[in-house]
Amino acid sequence: MTDTDRQKQPASRVSTAGRATTARRRLGSTLGAGLGLLALAGGLVACSDGTANEAKATASAGSSATPSDGPTVTETTLAPDAPTARPTDLRQISCTYRKDDSGSPTKSVGTPPSKLTRRVILAKQMIITTNQGEIVIDLATKDVPCAVNSLAFLASKNFYDNTVCHRLATVETVGLGMLQCGDPLATGNGKRKEDGSGGPGYLFDDENLGGMPLIRGTVGLAQNTEDANSNGSQFFISFSDENSQLTAAGGAFTMIGVVSKGMNVIDKIARGGIIPFNGDPTADVRGEGSNAPKKKVVIKDVAIV
DSSP states (O other), X not given: OOGGGOOBOSOBOOOSTTOOOSOOXXXXXXXXXXXXXXXXXXOOOOOSSSOHHHHXXXXXXXXXXXXXXXXXXXXXXXXXXXXXXXXXXXXXXXXXXXXXXXXXXXXXXOOOOSBOOHHHHXXXXXXXXXXXXXXXXXXXXXXXXXXXXXXXXXXXXXXXXXXEOOEEEOHHHHSOOEEEEOOTTOOOSXXXXXXXXXXXXXXXXXXXXXXXXXXXXXXXXXXXXXXXXXXXXXXXXXXXXXXXXXHHTTBOOOEEEEEEEOXXXXXXXXXXXXXXXXXXXXXXXXXXXXXXXXXXXXXXXXXXX
C-alpha cells in the first residue's frame, strides 16, 4: 500500500521526524496487522466549562452500541483527576501552525493567528448545521486551545460550508463506528480514493492526548496512523461503544469535545448504511478508500460560539 493509498486514521504515536511528503488520507487503514478490525467507542458526555476534567467520562452500563431512533443521552460520571497541560490564562498560549508539505490537496484560506482572541478563549460550543440536522459539540477549549483556534479561524472563513462528510465507518463493516468530515474537496460518493486526504494547507500539533476517552459522542481530529502532530481540518464523531482495542493499540488523538445535541442525527445517518468504496467495504479498513454514508451529509455552516 502506497502513501497515496493511505487514509488518515486514528493514529498510533510516532515521531514527526522523517514525516513523508506525499499525500495521505486521514482515518483509514488499520493500526496493525495483529489487531484486525478496530472499534471506536462511545457514550455521550458533556463538558460544562471546556476542560478535559469535565469532558472525561465513563459510559453508563446502559449505553448501547446500536443506533437508536431518537436522541441518546448517556448518564456519565466525571473523572476529577484528569491533568491539564495548559496555563490557566489562555492568553499566554502561542499556537504554531506549519505549512502542510505532505502534498495533500488543499483549500487554502490562510493560517490562524498564533495568539488566541477573546472569542476563542470564551468558546464553548461548535455548532454544525447539516442537511440532515444540527449537531452541537461542547468544546474542551481549555485543553485544546490551538485546535479550537484553528476551528474558529476556518469557520470564520466559511471553510466548511458546502463540504461533504466523506466517510461513514460502521462496526458491522470495518469495526469502527464514526462519521468523518472536514475534507474540503471530498465528494462522499464512495468512488474517489482521494476523499479523506484534503486539508487547509497547514498542520498543527496534538493536544489533550488521553484527556478524553474515545467513547460514544466524543469528537476528535483525524490524522495519519504514521504521523502524530499532523492535525488539519478533518474531524470524526464517534457513535460506537467499542474502543478498547483502539486505545490498547496506542491510538492517541486530539479530542476536542463531546456531542451535547444531535446524536440522533448521527444515528440516523448511521442507520442509513454505507456506500462501499467501489463496491468493496473492506477497502476502507485497508486504507484504500472511504465507505461513504448513503444519506449524503452536507455541512451548511460551522459556528464556534
